[in-house]
Amino acid sequence: MTASHLGAPAAAPAADRIIAVDDLGVRFRRNRGSRRSFKDLFSGRARRGRPGDFWALRNVSFDVRAGEAIGVVGRNGQGKSTLLKLVAGVLFPDEGRVDVSAGVAPLIEITGGFVGDLTVRDNVWLTAGLHGLSKRTISERFDSIIEFAGAEDVIDTPFKHLSSGMKVRVAFSVISQLDEPVLLVDEVLAVGDKSFRAKCYARIEQILAEGKTLFLVSHNERDLRRFCSRGLYLDRGRLVLDGDIEAVLDRYNADHPV
Numbered sequence: 001m002t003a004s005h006l007g008a009p010a011a012a013p014a015a016d017r018i019i020a021v022d023d024l025g026v027r028f029r030r031n032r033g034s035r036r037s038f039k040d041l042f043s044g045r046a047r048r049g050r051p052g053d054f055w056a057l058r059n060v061s062f063d064v065r066a067g068e069a070i071g072v073v074g075r076n077g078q079g080k081s082t083l084l085k086l087v088a089g090v091l092f093p094d095e096g097r098v099d100v101s102a103g104v105a106p107l108i109e110i111t112g113g114f115v116g117d118l119t120v121r122d123n124v125w126l127t128a129g130l131h132g133l134s135k136r137t138i139s140e141r142f143d144s145i146i147e148f149a150g151a152e153d154v155i156d157t158p159f160k161h162l163s164s165g166m167k168v169r170v171a172f173s174v175i176s177q178l179d180e181p182v183l184l185v186d187e188v189l190a191v192g193d194k195s196f197r198a199k200c201y202a203r204i205e206q207i208l209a210e211g212k213t214l215f216l217v218s219h220n221e222r223d224l225r226r227f228c229s230r231g232l233y234l235d236r237g238r239l240v241l242d243g244d245i246e247a248v249l250d251r252y253n254a255d256h257p258v
């Protein structure tokens with residue numbers, strides 16, 4: 001008998017579960033860049049107390065089933081990108097656990113993972129290779145990656161010389177043609193022009209139809225409603241609401257009316 005015969009379980013059964021986040025906490029130092037005073041250097045109290053520390057995320061727990069599309073909402077600076085970085089495994093928690101039982105394709109910072117001094121061609125090979133695609137598969141997909149991005153004229157240009165829009169186009173094109181079961185998209189779509197955004201939306205729909213799992217951070221409610229069935233609402237690093245995307249957006253809008 002499958003779990004669905006027993007009614008909706010509170011937590012995803014282990015077999016279905018692709019991501020498990022348990023009591024997650026991440027602490028940052030607000031003033032890392034500021035100089036310590038001479039007096040601070042000799043003050044044990046200042047070091048122990050670490051007054052600049054704050055929790056960017058705390059007590060965050062949720063499970064994700066394979067194939068879910070989750071929108072992450074919240075005001076600026078409330079922990080959304082930090083959460084995606086933890087799922088991507090590029091940041092480690094100070095408390096709790098994040099277990100991800102599948103490969104993750106992250107598009108979480110415009111230039112994230114791309115090497116500025118390498119050409120577009122080399123970056124495509126590097127990123128696709130790091131995500132486990134064979135040389136043969138990369139060769140087969142290379143032209144379509146470049147074509148989707150509209151990057152034919154900049155194939156041999158160093159990535160750092162691309163416009164910010166073109167960087168996003170190349171990054172999205174590569175990331176969305178990997179075989180990883182989980183896709184993380186943080187805001188970056190806002191940078192592309194209208195026609196590229198339309199292509200991205202079609203690609204995301206295709207990815208969801210293939211049964212992949214999506215995390216989308218966005219301030220665009222239309223995008224969130226279009227792709228996501230579930231929402232996570234973060235405020236001050238806490239998970240205020242985990243539920244149906246409509247309920248999550250209603251609550252967010254009620255808490256923060258324009």
Ligand SMILES: Nc1ncnc2c1ncn2[C@@H]1O[C@H](COP(=O)(O)OP(=O)(O)OP(=O)(O)O)[C@@H](O)[C@H]1O
Nearest residue numbers: 028029030056074075076077078079080081082083
């Ligand atoms: N490496 C870091 N060191 C110190 N503070 C950080 C670091 N990364 C993020 N922060 C801080 O942690 C908090 C959460 O940041 P995060 O980027 O997760 O917010 P966000 O919800 O994604 O915001 P936005 O909507 O503006 O993208 C912010 O106060 C941010 O300044």
